[in-house]
Amino acid sequence: MMLALQFAGAIAILIPFAMYQRGRWSQHGRAYLWLNLAGAATLTALAVLDRQWGFVLVQGVWALAAGWGLLRGPAPSRELRRPIPWSWAEQPREDGGMAEIPVLEPPHLEPTARTLHGWFDRHLEPVLTVDPGTTVRFRTLDSGWSAGPWTGERRRVPEWREGCAHALTGPVEIRGARPGMVLEVRIDAVVPGSWGTTYAGVRSTAWNARLGIDAPAVHAWEIDATAGTARNQHGHTVAVRPFLGVIGMPPPEPGRHSTVPPYWHVGNRDCRDLVAGSTLYLPIPVEGGLLSVGDGHAAQGDGEVSGTAIECPMERVDLTLDLREHLFGERPLTTPVARTPAGWVAMGLGDDLDEAAAEAMDAMLDLLGALHGVGRSDALALASVAVSLRVSQVANQTFGVHAVLPPGAIR
Amino acid sequence: MTLQIVQIAGALLVLTGFLAAQANLLDQRSYRYLLPNAVGSAALAATAGFGADWGFVFLEGTWALVSLHGLAERVRAR
Numbered sequence: 001m002m003l004a005l006q007f008a009g010a011i012a013i014l015i016p017f018a019m020y021q022r023g024r025w026s027q028h029g030r031a032y033l034w035l036n037l038a039g040a041a042t043l044t045a046l047a048v049l050d051r052q053w054g055f056v057l058v059q060g061v062w063a064l065a066a067g068w069g070l071l072r073g074p075a076p077s078r079e080l081r082r083p084i085p086w087s088w089a090e091q092p093r094e095d096g097g098m099a100e101i102p103v104l105e106p107p108h109l110e111p112t113a114r115t116l117h118g119w120f121d122r123h124l125e126p127v128l129t130v131d132p133g134t135t136v137r138f139r140t141l142d143s144g145w146s147a148g149p150w151t152g153e154r155r156r157v158p159e160w161r162e163g164c165a166h167a168l169t170g171p172v173e174i175r176g177a178r179p180g181m182v183l184e185v186r187i188d189a190v191v192p193g194s195w196g197t198t199y200a201g202v203r204s205t206a207w208n209a210r211l212g213i214d215a216p217a218v219h220a221w222e223i224d225a226t227a228g229t230a231r232n233q234h235g236h237t238v239a240v241r242p243f244l245g246v247i248g249m250p251p252p253e254p255g256r257h258s259t260v261p262p263y264w265h266v267g268n269r270d271c272r273d274l275v276a277g278s279t280l281y282l283p284i285p286v287e288g289g290l291l292s293v294g295d296g297h298a299a300q301g302d303g304e305v306s307g308t309a310i311e312c313p314m315e316r317v318d319l320t321l322d323l324r325e326h327l328f329g330e331r332p333l334t335t336p337v338a339r340t341p342a343g344w345v346a347m348g349l350g351d352d353l354d355e356a357a358a359e360a361m362d363a364m365l366d367l368l369g370a371l372h373g374v375g376r377s378d379a380l381a382l383a384s385v386a387v388s389l390r391v392s393q394v395a396n397q398t399f400g401v402h403a404v405l406p407p408g409a410i411r
Numbered sequence: 412m413t414l415q416i417v418q419i420a421g422a423l424l425v426l427t428g429f430l431a432a433q434a435n436l437l438d439q440r441s442y443r444y445l446l447p448n449a450v451g452s453a454a455l456a457a458t459a460g461f462g463a464d465w466g467f468v469f470l471e472g473t474w475a476l477v478s479l480h481g482l483a484e485r486v487r488a489r
C-alpha cells in the first residue's frame with residue numbers, strides 16, 4: 001500500500017514536470033500546481049512515517065510552494081518588467097533622425113527572385129534557416145514591387161507576378177519554432193531607402209466615397225534618412241519614422257493567403273509604433289515559423305487613412321529572432337504584443353473597430369496581469385486610467401486597434 | 412547519519428531551483444535550474460535506494476533523467 005502511494009505521489013509530480021519541459025504547461029498553471037500539491041503532500045506524509053527527513057523537507061516545502069502558488073495566482077513577471085535594453089537598438093532621435101548604426105555582419109537576405117514572394121504559404125521553402133537568437137539583415141522592396149521612384153507611372157521589378165500583393169522577403173525558418181510558441185522579433189535597425197510613394201483615392205471604395213474623394217493623388221517622396229525627413233513633389237516635409245508594415249508568418253491552413261488583411265499571427269499590421277528599438281512577440285502558427293517581412297513605411301499616421309503610408313524600400317532591416325515558450329504564463333498569446341519606445345502595445349483586429357478594440361484589450365489585460373500580478377478586473381481598472389486605445393489601420397479590409405501602456409505609466 | 416545528510420543536501424539543491432522558478436527568478440530550461448536538479452535528485456534517488464523506497468527512487472531517478480535530458484537538449488541546441 002505504501003509503495004503504491006509512493007508511486008502515485010511520484011507520478012503526480014512527474015506529469016507536470018514533463019508537461020512543462022515539453023512546453024505544454026506553465027509552471028504557474030492550476031493543473032501544474034494542483035498535481036504538485038497532491039503528489040508532494042502524499043509523499044511528505046509517507047516520508048514522515050518512514051523518518052526520511054530529507055524527503056520530508058523536499059516534499060513538504062514542495063507542497064507548501066505549490067499551495068502558495070495556487071492561493072497567490074500568477075506572480076508578476078520580472079522578465080517582462082525589465083527596462084528595454086537600449087544598448088542594442090538603433091535609437092530614433094528626438095528630431096526623427098537616426099543614431100549611428102553599429103556595424104554588424106549577420107546573415108542577410110536581398111530581395112531577389114529566390115526570396116521575393118507576394119503571399120503567405122506554409123509550404124513555401126525557407127530561404128534561410130537560423131538558430132534562435134540569430135540576427136538577420138533584410139533588404140526589402142516597397143510594398144508595390146516598384147523598381148524605382150514614381151515617375152508618373154509605377155515601374156515594377158521583373159519578379160512581380162499578377163496576383164502578388166506586398167513584396168515580401170523571406171521566409172526565414174527558426175530552428176525549434178513550433179505552433180503555440182512565441183516568436184520574439186527584436187527590431188534592431190530600420191533604415192529606409194531614398195524614395196517612397198503615397199497613394200490616395202486610387203480605388204473606388206466606400207471610405208473614399210464617404211470622404212468625397214473623386215480624384216487620385218500620388219505623392220512622390222525624397223527621403224533623407226540621415227536628416228530624418230521626407231519631402232514630396234509639392235514641397236511638404238514630414239518627419240520620417242520608419243517601420244515595417246508586414247512582419248508575418250503564414251497561417252496554418254494550406255495554400256496561398258493574401259498578405260493584405262492582417263491575421264492573428266501578424267501579417268499586415270501597419271502599427272506605426274513598431275520602430276527600431278521595439279520587440280515584437282508573435283504567436284507562432286506553423287512549424288519553423290517561416291517569417292517574411294516587407295511593406296516598408298518611412299512614415300505613417302495612426303489609421304493609415306488613405307490605405308498607404310510613405311511606401312518605401314528598406315535599405316536595411318536588422319531583426320533578431322528568438323523563441324519563447326510563453327509570454328503570459330499559462331494563457332497562450334493569441335494576438336501580437338510588442339514592447340516599443342511608446343510603451344507596451346497589444347494589437348487587436350476585427351471586422352469593425354469595436355471588435356478590434358476588444359481583442360486589443362483582451363491581450364492588454366493579460367499583459368497587465370503578467371506585469372503587475374493582478375486579476376482581469378483590477379487590470380481593467382488600471383487600463384482605464386493608464387492605457388490608450390489607438391486606431392492602427394482602417395485600410396486593409398480589416399480594422400486594427402492597438403492598446404498602448406506608456407513606459408512607467410503604472411509603477 | 413551520512414545518508415540523512417546527503418538526502419538533505421540533495422533536497423536543498425532541488426528545492427532551491429523549484430522555489431526560484433516559482434518566483435520567476437529562474438527558467439526551468441536554464442542550466443542553473445537543470446544542473447542542481449540533476450545532481451540533487453540523483454543524490455535523493457541513491458538515498459531512497461538504500462532505504463528500498465522504490466516510489467521515491469522512481470520519482471527522483473526520473474527527475475534526474477529528465478533533467479539530464481533537458482541539459483542534453485540545451486547543449487545540442489547551442
